[in-house]
Structure formats: structure tokens, C-alpha cells
Amino acid sequence: MVQNSFKYSEITPKKMFLNRRNLLQTGLSSSILTISGSLGWCNSTPVKSEWSTNRKPNSYNDITSYNNFYEFGTDKSDPKKYAHKLSTKPWKVEISGLVEKPGFYDFGDLIDGIVLEERIYAFRCVEGWSMVVPWVGFSLSQILKKIKPESSAKYVAFETLFRPDEMFGQRYKILDWPYREGLTIAEAMHPLTILATGLYGEDLPKQNGAPLRLVVPWKYGFKSIKSIVKISLTDKQPVSSWNKQNPTEYGFYSNVNPEVDHPRWSQATERPIGNGIFAKRRKTLKFNGYGDEVAALYVGMDLKKYF
Numbered sequence: 001m002v003q004n005s006f007k008y009s010e011i012t013p014k015k016m017f018l019n020r021r022n023l024l025q026t027g028l029s030s031s032i033l034t035i036s037g038s039l040g041w042c043n044s045t046p047v048k049s050e051w052s053t054n055r056k057p058n059s060y061n062d063i064t065s066y067n068n069f070y071e072f073g074t075d076k077s078d079p080k081k082y083a084h085k086l087s088t089k090p091w092k093v094e095i096s097g098l099v100e101k102p103g104f105y106d107f108g109d110l111i112d113g114i115v116l117e118e119r120i121y122a123f124r125c126v127e128g129w130s131m132v133v134p135w136v137g138f139s140l141s142q143i144l145k146k147i148k149p150e151s152s153a154k155y156v157a158f159e160t161l162f163r164p165d166e167m168f169g170q171r172y173k174i175l176d177w178p179y180r181e182g183l184t185i186a187e188a189m190h191p192l193t194i195l196a197t198g199l200y201g202e203d204l205p206k207q208n209g210a211p212l213r214l215v216v217p218w219k220y221g222f223k224s225i226k227s228i229v230k231i232s233l234t235d236k237q238p239v240s241s242w243n244k245q246n247p248t249e250y251g252f253y254s255n256v257n258p259e260v261d262h263p264r265w266s267q268a269t270e271r272p273i274g275n276g277i278f279a280k281r282r283k284t285l286k287f288n289g290y291g292d293e294v295a296a297l298y299v300g301m302d303l304k305k306y307f
């Protein structure tokens, strides 16, 4: 295993401590610790992946207490208060559509063998706020390789679970539930597109979309769908919940673009969360600063039309 990577079972420092103590108690410590040492136990803190930004991450508190997760209410403080009601064990993900290996995968089986990385990404919400988040995750392309899309597949569609007894927001017609999102195959295969399973080196808190959520850093935050239970490959453009709700305000592509304003507000600048309400706004960068990596995906497209 390479040095700057670590596996799902190894990311929680608490868990590692307990494992070691168990080993010590059984008296098998020396031999097993030697083996596991070579598997990276001593490298529990991942170094930045090559795709990470140099910008300073927001605090754990900022990232986990200022959220959009309408299934748990529309206030930024609601998800932290109510997301604990969601049960995430067991967790199955349905893989369907134009793939060679469809099925209901247990979360653990789906990510089995995949090496997790820390990806520090800029994150820009369509409402005008932004954060920097140290995600733990892996390129979505790794899952796609496992499930083998057929050549006719042109898009990847995602769905959040529908469970109104645990997610009280789903009892109200705020959106046409379940929350849905989609990407083109090229976007989904891009190495910057990740499925996150954690942040700050720990399992994903429920308010941030446990146990598995999408993160597409050059797009507005609403594309980064949380608590995914279904991934399907299609030949038609999938439903995107906000696009369906209000197509004149939210496009399918939703690339961060300071040159294309939202009909009701400018997208030229953003408010970084965490520095107080009077903090200086930042200029929003095209593709959220990831233009060198992703602009090639949209060559020849009119981004005012395909917003």
C-alpha cells in the first residue's frame, strides 16, 4: 500500500487504538503489528493527495454545523440537530441500468479493496457561501470500473434514500423526493469527482451525507448528493432535483461560473464560512478554481445555455 493512502478500516484513530489493545491482550502483538505496520497502520494520518488545494480547511465545527440537507429541514442548523435519526447500518447501494454488474451491494462490499485518500477541496454552494473541506474518499471512477458500464451508457444517476419516518423533511413537498442528481459519464470518470466516506480522517457525520456522498468540486454544492442508495447508468440525461424544481434557476450542469449569474443574485463573489458575517468576500473562480483540470470537458459548449 502506498504511503499516502489508507483503507477504510484504518481511518478512525479510536478504532485503531482499540485494535492494537486487543492485539496486545491476545499476546499476538509483536508478529501482527509487524505485518500490519507494513500495511500502513503507522501512517494513519493521510498526507494530501495530489488533487488537494493548498487552502486552509474550515474547522470541523464549521463543516458539520452549517449544512444543506433538506431531508432534515431547511435551516443550516437543522441537519446537525436531526440527522442522527437516520440509521446507516446496514447500508445497501443499488447498482442498476446499463452496467454489466448490477445488484444490491452492501456498502462494505462496494468499497472493498478501494484505497481511501484525503482530498482537500474547495466547496461552493449556489447560494453564495463557500468552504474548504478535507474529505476522505476515492474517485468515483473506481466504482464505475468495478460495476462496468456498458458502452451505451452516457450518464450516471444518483439517488438519496427515501425514508420519511427518519427524514421528516420528506413529509413535506419541498422537493420531489427522493433527492436525485446526475453527471455525464465524462464528468463521472474525471479523477476529481469523488465519493466521500469521511472528513477530517473520520467517518462522514450523518449531516454531511453518511455513509456515502458525491463530491464534485467544480460544480455548485447541490450536485454533491448525500446518503446515496442508488447509482444507475443511463443513456438519457438523469433528473437533477433542483433542476426539476426550478429549471430556470438551476441547470443540469451547474458548473461554478462567476460569469453566469443566478436569476436572483450575482455569482461573482462568495462568502467563506467561518470568518464571521463581516468577513471579506472572495472572488468566485470559474469552475471553482478547477478550470485547468476540467475546462476540457466543456469545450465548444455555450456555458450560458448549458448552465
Ligand SMILES: Nc1nc2c(c(=O)[nH]1)N[C@H]1C(S)=C(S)[C@@H](COP(=O)(O)O)O[C@H]1N2
Residues within 6 Å of the ligand: 063, 066, 067, 068, 069, 070, 071, 124, 125, 126, 160, 179, 207, 208, 209, 220, 221, 222, 223, 224, 225, 226, 227
Ligand atoms: N440528499 C441531499 N443531498 C444534498 C442536499 C440535500 O438537501 N439533500 N443539499 C445539497 C446542497 S444545496 C449542498 S450546498 C451540499 C451541502 O453539503 P455539506 O452540508 O456537506 O456542506 O449538499 C448537497 N447534497
Ligand SMILES: [Mo]
Residues within 6 Å of the ligand: 068, 125, 126, 127, 220, 221, 222
Ligand atoms: Mo447548496
